[in-house]
Amino acid sequence: MTTDAARPAPPPFGRALCAMITPFSESGALDLDGAQRLADRLVAAGCDGLVLSGTTGESPTTTDAEKSALVTAVREAVGSRAALVAGVGTADTRHTVELALAAEKAGADGLLVVAPYYSRPPQDALEAHFREVADACGLPLALYDIPGRTGTRIEPDTLVRLAGHPRIVAVKDCSYDLLGAQKVLSRAPLAYYAGCDEQILALYAIGATGYVSTVANVVPGLFRALLDAFDAGDTKAAALLQRRALALIEPMMAAGLPGAVTAKALLGALGLPSGPVRAPLRAADRETTAALLAAYRGLTSGAAQFQA
Template identity: 45%
Template sequence: MEQLGQVLVAVVTPMRSDGEVDWPGVEALIDGCVTQGADGIVVSGTTGETSTLTDAEKIQLVRTAKQVAGSRARIISGGPSNETAHAIQLARESAAAGADGILLVTPYYLKPTQAGVLTHIRMVADATDLPVILYDIPGRAGIPLAYDTILRAAKHPNVVAVKDAKGDFAQVSHVLGETDLAYYSGDDTHALAHAAIGAVGVVSVTANIASAAYRRMFDAVNANDFAQALEMHRALEPLVRATMTHIPGTVSTKYILHGLGRIGSPRVRLPLVGPEEAEAAVIEADIAEVGEIPGVDFSDFRPDRNAAAGGALPRIPGAARRNA
């Protein structure tokens, strides 16, 4: 989808060892992803630790990403909140900061009815002129986006796409047949499978590490070269496994990026913590199975379990000080 990109990276938020945002690290990571072929960057999403970021940090991430990417990639503001009023505020501030779109997650924890979910979607979509990608992730939100809710939300002119992390391929096919919505795979394991049934792209965590490989996969899809796309999918499988299956993707991705020397610290904010010894060992075993992948060289991979241990408490709590 040219409007919002095809290879979208749900970027981590690099942090210093004290848990404060590493702004030069943010710039370097985003520039690296875009240079390797990402045409969309999602900041302050789940992978970016949105729940522990202040509002000021979230908006600065939009500004920074926009400045770094320029015209090379679209900038999508993730989240933005499970509280409708707060989500509206963040959507408006993101638009003012230069965001090109909003990734709107199903309201989490509260478990509203589908009528409440639909009202939330419509009110946030009304708040700006930005295109909205609905984020269907019942594993985190606690509730799915029901089929009828998606169809009704699709009637809003600003609702243009769905990021699917539910894995209901029958529903995806059904929605694609009934609406003009674009679909993005929201699960790295399913990226090629989603593309095979009509998804326009992926919002990927593993692409923090391997943007070039996802670019090659979707270039192959665009060229109807399924054999090349499948080859890339298979090459990525052990890396996707390392990133997505053992511990939260944010933690494993930072651990791997730090081991590659791409970020200065693998630090995450509490309650996230770095991998335990056994978890780190499994991740490293998966990495050992990775062969040749465009843009990634694991020959000098040096994971640092000590640097990754524990988690940080930021100076300003995110939820307590929204406007800090």
């Protein structure tokens, strides 16, 4: 199973995806109206797809019913303008299948399935887990490789084997393994999405399909402009945009706080739907929020197309 194409697979969920936060009210309840307003804004600003109930969407602390309600509400808001990918990964195969079926019923276009965490299954068990989920429903799957959180890598050889399943169509890569990514890209017809904002251009340049970005919650147009510049042959402009994005990538993603915390702090400071994070996460303090806001203003000054 090989391919030498620059883009080894068509984008099943678009190129430019946002890992959307899950807005809550000040009391901590699910804010469906806020989710609809935020989703509409993100799609209007150029997002092809939205990933709901992922890491940034605080999936470990939302209930099954909330996850389904979120998909239904966002689908109502964006209609057919964007693909909706529902995060359904858990530590339990049976539970993951239940969430997959519920997401399909709620109107999702695809599923994001993370490697089961804590139990750290070996590769044969991991492969069986993904196949069971893919067999159980009719939606296409994106496999989420984020070993820093799950404790288990989806090895390149495992991804290549799983690519033979007709409903396993994509990967969200947070492995920080550029060599492994190239192995998969050269051997499997999977749509490859950069899951780490600092690697969007690097992976896109070697054949990735696009990205699933947390930073896109606040600058939804920036990375879309990067892809457009690269596709137009202006690699210098694409590189400049990636470097400019570091002004937000570093404080949002590499300063010791989860992206859900920093994205919500910045969205709230901008008057956009966000709300608190759920415990055990804690809100960013005033100093951190002020620094995030200053970085945002510095990046977007005179560049309205990058703004939230």
